[in-house]
Amino acid sequence: MKLFFHLGRYFILIKHVFSKPEKLSVYVRQIIHEIDNIGISSLPIIAIISFFMGGVITIQSAFGFTSPLVPLYAIGYTVRESMLLEFSPTIVCLILAGKIGSNIASEIGSMRITEQIDALEIMGINSAGYLILPKIVAGVLIMPFLIALSMVLGIGGGYVMGIATGACSSYKFIYGIQAMFEPWKLYYSFTKVITFAFLITSISSYFGYYTHGGALEVGKSSTAAVVYSSILILIFNFILTQLFLT
Amino acid sequence: MIEIKHISKSFGDRKVIDDVSFTFEQGKTNLVIGESGSGKTTIMKLMVGLHELDAGEILYDGQNFPTLGVKDKQEVRKKIGMLFQGGALFDSQTLEENIQFPLDMFTNMSKEEKLDRVNFCLDKVQLTNRNKLYPAELSGGMKKRAALARAIANSPRYLFCDEPNSGLDPKTSIVIDNLIQSLTHEFNITTIVITHDMNSVMEIGEKILYIYQGKPWWTGNNKDILKTTNPELVDFVFASGFMKEVFAAVKNK
Numbered sequence: 262m263k264l265f266f267h268l269g270r271y272f273i274l275i276k277h278v279f280s281k282p283e284k285l286s287v288y289v290r291q292i293i294h295e296i297d298n299i300g301i302s303s304l305p306i307i308a309i310i311s312f313f314m315g316g317v318i319t320i321q322s323a324f325g326f327t328s329p330l331v332p333l334y335a336i337g338y339t340v341r342e343s344m345l346l347e348f349s350p351t352i353v354c355l356i357l358a359g360k361i362g363s364n365i366a367s368e369i370g371s372m373r374i375t376e377q378i379d380a381l382e383i384m385g386i387n388s389a390g391y392l393i394l395p396k397i398v399a400g401v402l403i404m405p406f407l408i409a410l411s412m413v414l415g416i417g418g419g420y421v422m423g424i425a426t427g428a429c430s431s432y433k434f435i436y437g438i439q440a441m442f443e444p445w446k447l448y449y450s451f452t453k454v455i456t457f458a459f460l461i462t463s464i465s466s467y468f469g470y471y472t473h474g475g476a477l478e479v480g481k482s483s484t485a486a487v488v489y490s491s492i493l494i495l496i497f498n499f500i501l502t503q504l505f506l507t
Numbered sequence: 508m509i510e511i512k513h514i515s516k517s518f519g520d521r522k523v524i525d526d527v528s529f530t531f532e533q534g535k536t537n538l539v540i541g542e543s544g545s546g547k548t549t550i551m552k553l554m555v556g557l558h559e560l561d562a563g564e565i566l567y568d569g570q571n572f573p574t575l576g577v578k579d580k581q582e583v584r585k586k587i588g589m590l591f592q593g594g595a596l597f598d599s600q601t602l603e604e605n606i607q608f609p610l611d612m613f614t615n616m617s618k619e620e621k622l623d624r625v626n627f628c629l630d631k632v633q634l635t636n637r638n639k640l641y642p643a644e645l646s647g648g649m650k651k652r653a654a655l656a657r658a659i660a661n662s663p664r665y666l667f668c669d670e671p672n673s674g675l676d677p678k679t680s681i682v683i684d685n686l687i688q689s690l691t692h693e694f695n696i697t698t699i700v701i702t703h704d705m706n707s708v709m710e711i712g713e714k715i716l717y718i719y720q721g722k723p724w725w726t727g728n729n730k731d732i733l734k735t736t737n738p739e740l741v742d743f744v745f746a747s748g749f750m751k752e753v754f755a756a757v758k759n760k
Contacts, residue, residue, distance in 0.1 A: 287611050371598075380595040383555050383667075384609050385584035 271467050277389035278397065278463075291395035292402075299361050299396065299462075300403030304410070306360065307353060311344075311411040314352075315418030318343050323428035333429045337437020340419035349411040350450040351498050354457040357404065358490040362465040365396055366486035369469025370479040378470070393466040400462035401455055408454045449505040456501065457494050464490045508533045509554065509665060509697055514563030516546075516553055523549050525721045526563075533697045536688050536711045540702055541718035542743060547701045548592075550718070551667055554699070555587060556580060567665065585613055588658030588696075590668040590687075594650040596642040602629065602653050603638035609661040628656040632686060648679040652686065659690055666691065666698040672707055684710045705744060708732065717743070 282288045322339045369392055372378050381388040416438055423429045429437075465486035472482040509531040516524040523546045531537040539547045552558045554565055556572060565572045567583050575583065596605050606625045610616055616624065629635055632652035642650060651671055658666060668687055672680035688711040691698040700707065708715065712729035717740050719725075725740045732744055745751045 283612050375593055375598075376591045376595040377597055379557055380589065380591060380597075382557065383584055383587055383589045384612065384661075385581040385587075386612055387581075 270471070271463075274389055274393070274467055274470060275463060277387060278393045278466075280387060280390055282390055282394065283386055288391070288395055291391070292398050295395045295399030296403050298364075299399050300407060303357060303360060303407060306356070307407050307411050308414055310356060311349065311353065311414040312418035312421075314348055315340055315344060315415035315420075316422030318348075318415075319419040319423045319428055319434075320426060323423070323426070333433040334437035334440060336423060336429045337419070337434040338440050339437075340416055340434075341438040341442075344412050344415035344419075345446055345450055349408045349415060350453040350457070351494065353408060353411045354404070354454065354461065354494055355491055357407070358457075358461045358465075358494060359487050361400070362461050362486040362490045363483040365462060365465035366469040366472075366483045367479055369393075369466055370472035370482045373470065373472045374475055374479060389470065393463070393470065396466055397459060397462045400458040404458035405451050405454050408450070412450075449501070452505070453498060453501050456497055460493050460497065461490045464493060508568060509699070510564075510566040511550070511554065512564040512566070514550070514553060514565065515561045516549055516558060517561055523721050524553065527716075527718070527721075527723045528563075529716045529723065529726065531697050531699050532714055534692060534695045535713040536691050536698045536700055537714045537716070538700045538702060538708060538712045539716050539718060540708055540712075540743075541724075543703065545718045546721040547703075547718055548669060551669055551699065551701050555589065555667060556584070585661065586664040588661070588663030588666045590651065590654050590658050590666070590671055592670045592673055594642065594654040596650060596654055596657065598642055601639050601641055602634065602645075602656075605642070605653065606657045606660045608657070613661060624660060625656075628660050629653075631659065631690065632656045633682075647674050648676075648683070651675065651683050655683070655686060655690075659694070662694065663696060666696045668698065668700045668702075670702055670704075671700060672702060672704040677706055680704060680706055681710060687711065688713075703743075708744070719743075 318340045319336055322336045326333075326335055369378075372392070378388045378392070381391060420431070420434050423434045424431055468482040468486040468489070472478050510529075511531075512528050514524055514527050515522065527550060539550055541547045549558060553560055554572075560573050567586075570579075570583065572580065572583055596602075597608065600608065603622075603625050606628050607621050610621045610624060614621075625638065626635070629637060632655050634649065634652055634656065637645075637649075637653075642653070645653060655668075655671075666687070671683050671687060675683065684707050687698060687700060690696065700711070702708065709729050709732075712732070715725075715727055715729065715732065716723060717725040717737075719739045725735065725737045727735070732740070735741060735744075745753070
């Protein structure tokens with residue numbers, strides 16, 4: 262029963278979030294601020310993780326492909342497929358669910374317990390719209406760019422590690438990352454990213470918005486935001502993969 | 508003017524507000540006083556729509572607020588300024604941005620006009636030239652004054668102050684009280700102050716509603732309080748033995 266309660270309240274909140282903004286210029290300013298907050302501040306962690314993960318996939322592939330029947334360019338191919346299909350759109354989004362999700366939930370939760378949300382309401386402002394809509398829009402706009410960067414850096418990391426460890430030659434790796442490329446896979450990946458961006462920002466905002474109590478509850482909301490965002494990312498990853506790849 | 512008529516509110520089985528009626532007059536500082544947990548803040552939250560009424564009416568210049576639609580409620584709320592107990596300033600914004608916020612949202616003022624208004628409000632609360640400070644950089648009293656500046660930024664018709672003196676020393680409390688009263692008189696606002704601070708009651712209590720266990724127990728003003736024989740109010744106002752002696756001495760005179 263609690264699931265239905267949360268689902269109902271979540272959709273009611275989303276309805277309020279997407280109601281007409283009081284003043285568009287203020288919202289646009291907020292969206293730009295959130296793009297910086299959500300996107301730009303996540304760049305370093307995404308860059309580091311993606312680069313090293315690309316490198317690790319290269320080394321593991323080289324270690325595993327011992328048969329002379331498997332061509333060396335398969336290393337580049339594996340790195341590309343792993344980064345494009347799963348690592349960047351799903352694993353990086355799970356990492357972002359931790360970083361962005363806890364940030365959003367604790368920010369909105371703190372505003373709730375310090376009556377800042379009440380202050381917005383009393384001013385006659387749709388607090389859900391003002392606080393949450395810019396986060397959702399910013400997330401959906403900026404996360405595809407972050408993930409694209411993650412893909413590039415992951416493949417780049419694989420290339421650098423491949424050359425540095427002597428796992429494969431530059432030519433073979435580049436040939437591998439171009440081999441059998443199907444552009445629709447990018448469409449699949451970015452559909453996942455946009456879906457996950459919406460899930461992370463809206464679910465985290467939901468838990469923050471309905472925080473009651475004090476600092477302890479803000480912490481609990483933060484944790485719940487990360488846990489539920491991650492679970493839903495995995496569920497939707499499965500659903501989208503079924504829809505696109507079967 | 509705001510009138511509340513026979514308002515009631517329960518949380519679960521517990522009746523927190525029980526058939527309270529009162530008229531908050533324009534141009535006066537109207538105080539709602541009572542012990543902690545007596546239901547003062549609940550009355551205020553009912554009045555601004557943060558809680559839903561179980562019964563009764565809340566009339567803002569004749570408009571029954573709880574029955575209004577979302578848009579009409581928002582229109583009424585645009586005329587409300589509110590000073591929260593903790594200030595409720597937006598942490599991520601400077602004082603200037605905080606005070607400018609309602610102007611950004613609801614007016615078409617130019618940048619210069621908005622800045623003029625911000626400076627005017629900061630001047631009124633004696634925070635001149637503190638525009639670029641963040642709430643975290645302010646003392647408790649300054650936060651209250653900054654929140655008051657934000658509350659009056661959009662020229663409200665109704666001003667709500669929830670325990671404006673909590674956590675402040677008596678001297679700073681008097682400064683805040685006098686500010687609230689002078690703004691009320693200067694701009695002819697209907698001001699409602701929720702407090703249990705007796706200094707405030709004596710200083711600015713032009714019209715007082717005493718709430719006892721969720722019920723309206725006594726009404727009057729700061730001069731009437733000294734003559735009251737209502738035992739619960741006497742107990743509340745003169746809680747200490749020393750104050751009771753002072754009260755007896757005043758009465759005997």
